Amino acid sequence: MSNLMTGGQMRTHEQAVIGGGSVTGLALMQRAGQGVFDAISQAFPELSDACGRRALILCGPGNNGGDGFVVAHLLAAAGWAVDVALLGEAGHLPPDAAANHARWVGTGAKRRDVLSLDQVVPLIAAQGAPDLVVDAVFGTGLRRGLSADVVEALRVSIEAARHSVAVDILSGLCADSGKWLGQAADLTVDLTVTFHTAKPGHYLAAGGRATRRLVIVDIGLPVQSARIEDAELIDAPAYSGEVARKDPASHKYGSGHALVLSGGPGRTGAARLAARAALRIGAGLVTIAVPPGAQQEVACQITAIMLTRVADSEALGVVLEDKRYSALCLGPGLGVGERTRSLVSEALSAGRSVVLDADALTSFADDPMSLFEQVRGADVVLTPHGGEFARLFPDLAEQLRAVAETGPAVSKIDVVRAAAARAGCTVLLKGADTVIAAPDGRVRVHAACRERAAPWLATAGAGDVLAGFVTGLMARGLEPLEAASHATWLHVECARAFGPGLIAEDLPEALPGVLKALL
Numbered sequence: 001m002s003n004l005m006t007g008g009q010m011r012t013h014e015q016a017v018i019g020g021g022s023v024t025g026l027a028l029m030q031r032a033g034q035g036v037f038d039a040i041s042q043a044f045p046e047l048s049d050a051c052g053r054r055a056l057i058l059c060g061p062g063n064n065g066g067d068g069f070v071v072a073h074l075l076a077a078a079g080w081a082v083d084v085a086l087l088g089e090a091g092h093l094p095p096d097a098a099a100n101h102a103r104w105v106g107t108g109a110k111r112r113d114v115l116s117l118d119q120v121v122p123l124i125a126a127q128g129a130p131d132l133v134v135d136a137v138f139g140t141g142l143r144r145g146l147s148a149d150v151v152e153a154l155r156v157s158i159e160a161a162r163h164s165v166a167v168d169i170l171s172g173l174c175a176d177s178g179k180w181l182g183q184a185a186d187l188t189v190d191l192t193v194t195f196h197t198a199k200p201g202h203y204l205a206a207g208g209r210a211t212r213r214l215v216i217v218d219i220g221l222p223v224q225s226a227r228i229e230d231a232e233l234i235d236a237p238a239y240s241g242e243v244a245r246k247d248p249a250s251h252k253y254g255s256g257h258a259l260v261l262s263g264g265p266g267r268t269g270a271a272r273l274a275a276r277a278a279l280r281i282g283a284g285l286v287t288i289a290v291p292p293g294a295q296q297e298v299a300c301q302i303t304a305i306m307l308t309r310v311a312d313s314e315a316l317g318v319v320l321e322d323k324r325y326s327a328l329c330l331g332p333g334l335g336v337g338e339r340t341r342s343l344v345s346e347a348l349s350a351g352r353s354v355v356l357d358a359d360a361l362t363s364f365a366d367d368p369m370s371l372f373e374q375v376r377g378a379d380v381v382l383t384p385h386g387g388e389f390a391r392l393f394p395d396l397a398e399q400l401r402a403v404a405e406t407g408p409a410v411s412k413i414d415v416v417r418a419a420a421a422r423a424g425c426t427v428l429l430k431g432a433d434t435v436i437a438a439p440d441g442r443v444r445v446h447a448a449c450r451e452r453a454a455p456w457l458a459t460a461g462a463g464d465v466l467a468g469f470v471t472g473l474m475a476r477g478l479e480p481l482e483a484a485s486h487a488t489w490l491h492v493e494c495a496r497a498f499g500p501g502l503i504a505e506d507l508p509e510a511l512p513g514v515l516k517a518l519l
């Protein structure tokens with residue numbers, strides 16, 4: 001896993017390193033610009049012959065613009081014809097950006113013009129499409145939405161150019177949240193080149209869709225070991241290798257016994273999906289607890305999975321006298337209301353690992369605090385989708401949904417971390433960007449975007465399978481944050497392995513192949 005540093009964390013780190021005297025801001029800017037130039041050469045080998053090539057570099061009023069002047073210089077030195085446009089007054093640039101502006105402009109007979117940003121649209125109309133446009137207007141310093149003329153210059157340039165590159169992050173996106181500040185510009189570039197670490201905004205919200213490729217350039221800043229305030233990205237290529245391995249001497253009870261509670265007749269499919277997922281991910285045994293009226297329906301559709309009758313919370317208490325049940329899953333298809341609330345309370349009082357999903361969450365919409373009082377400090381994972389999250393944490397959901405006028409905007413990381421602290425247990429908020437937070441503040445991000453895109457996962461029942469994966473891993477003894485992280489990665493991996501046409505039933509069946517590939 002790697003850290004995702006916010007704009008503020010990057011600034012603090014950079015200032016500390018510069019303050020320590022080992023490097024100057026100017027040197028970091030040179031390395032950043034060189035990194036962008038090298039990434040362009042690598043990503044677009046068809047541009048290697050600079051003869052007759054035209055680039056347009058859009059520079060902003062801060063250090064992101066400074067990086068742009070370095071890139072302009074390197075492209076021109078390589079033989080490109082380069083136009084540079086600047087937003088704002090050159091005289092107001094911060095020192096390092098001003099130095100690179102001066103180097104670009106040159107002196108005496110070699111003096112070069114710098115256009116203003118409002119000359120960009122007429123330039124493209126007159127000259128035709130450039131081969132390359134570089135967006136160095138705003139990076140991590142963006143504080144408010146772009147004005148309409150800046151959006152227009154970006155849009156026309158990006159849409160016209162054969163190749164488009166953003167320096168650090170596409171201008172207009174908040175680096176911490178991935179939201180557009182102000183009006184959404186909904187632009188996409190071919191390549192984004194960022195520095196030191198990726199930022200949350202490259203993965204969350206609109207940020208996950210705003211670039212087709214992301215390259216992270218090492219600019220020589222020392223790597224910090226993960227601290228509790230850092231969000232970690234689940235990005236290792238073979239992340240769940242440890243889950244794929246089992247102790248050769250293990251007994252089935254050594255891998256735990258998962259109990260999945262089912263809804264009534266006609267509503268048992270969700271529990272069966274979760275149960276099969278728990279078994280496939282390696283729980284030693286899995287039992288479905290069914291209300292008596294659904295016994296026949298479930299019995300005729302299961303084989304390796306076992307069945308026990310559970311009419312009510314009292315019956316659940318009796319079943320849980322068997323201490324070998326190590327993890328419970330409640331919610332998929334369970335029904336909303338008092339029966340579910342009492343089953344949840346019984347499950348939580350039994351002191352096992354518990355996954356609460358779907359109806360088990362919605363059943364507490366009227367009084368979320370009564371749920372939080374019961375889960376606080378226990379090995380519990382809540383797995384809401386956006387709607388369920390809004391029922392339990394309406395204020396946080398509202399903060400996440402609100403249009404962000406100023407930056408840095410509230411991010412999915414911020415709200416899920418706050419939710420986990422409030423609930424006192426691990427919270428996994430689903431979506432193409434999934435954020436998982438532990439109550440102690442640790443946060444993991446998984447984004448099904450770019451090379452890990454899995455749009456086929458947005459299918460009925462996929463969430464039930466995810467709940468089953470988390471349950472199975474907790475039955476095997478993984479702590480909540482680890483179980484939720486591995487389940488999320490494997491869930492997407494299964495969807496990617498199966499590909500188009502995926503339905504929820506296919507996910508557990510794709511898992512053996514995915515696990516085998518990890519060994």
Ligand SMILES: NC(=O)C1=CN([C@@H]2O[C@H](COP(=O)(O)OP(=O)(O)OC[C@H]3O[C@@H](n4cnc5c(N)ncnc54)[C@H](O)[C@@H]3O)[C@@H](O)[C@H]2O)[C@@H](O)CC1
Pocket residue numbers: 010011014028029032060061062063064065066067094137138139140141142143144145146147167168169195219
């Ligand atoms: N932090 C680091 O370690 C490094 C940063 N570098 C570059 O520096 C960038 C950050 O530089 P800055 O902090 O100067 O920030 P930016 O260059 O992103 O922008 C800041 C400037 O834009 C203004 N501004 C913000 N939002 C605006 C809006 N909507 N309309 C008009 N003006 C607006 C601000 O008042 C400020 O003048 C990074 O994205 C990266 O490109 C690199 O040079 C290398 C190292």
Ligand SMILES: Nc1ncnc2c1ncn2[C@@H]1O[C@H](COP(=O)(O)OP(=O)(O)O)[C@@H](O)[C@H]1O
Pocket residue numbers: 358385430431432434448453454455456457458459460461462463464465466491
């Ligand atoms: N665009 C997407 N890309 C990747 N995964 C997605 C996308 N949309 C949804 N998902 C995932 O699909 C699952 C859907 O779960 P959920 O909303 O609970 O549906 P259901 O209740 O039908 O099972 C979640 O794991 C979620 O993270």
Ligand SMILES: [K+]
Pocket residue numbers: 064135136137138139166167168169170171
């Ligand atoms: K940019």
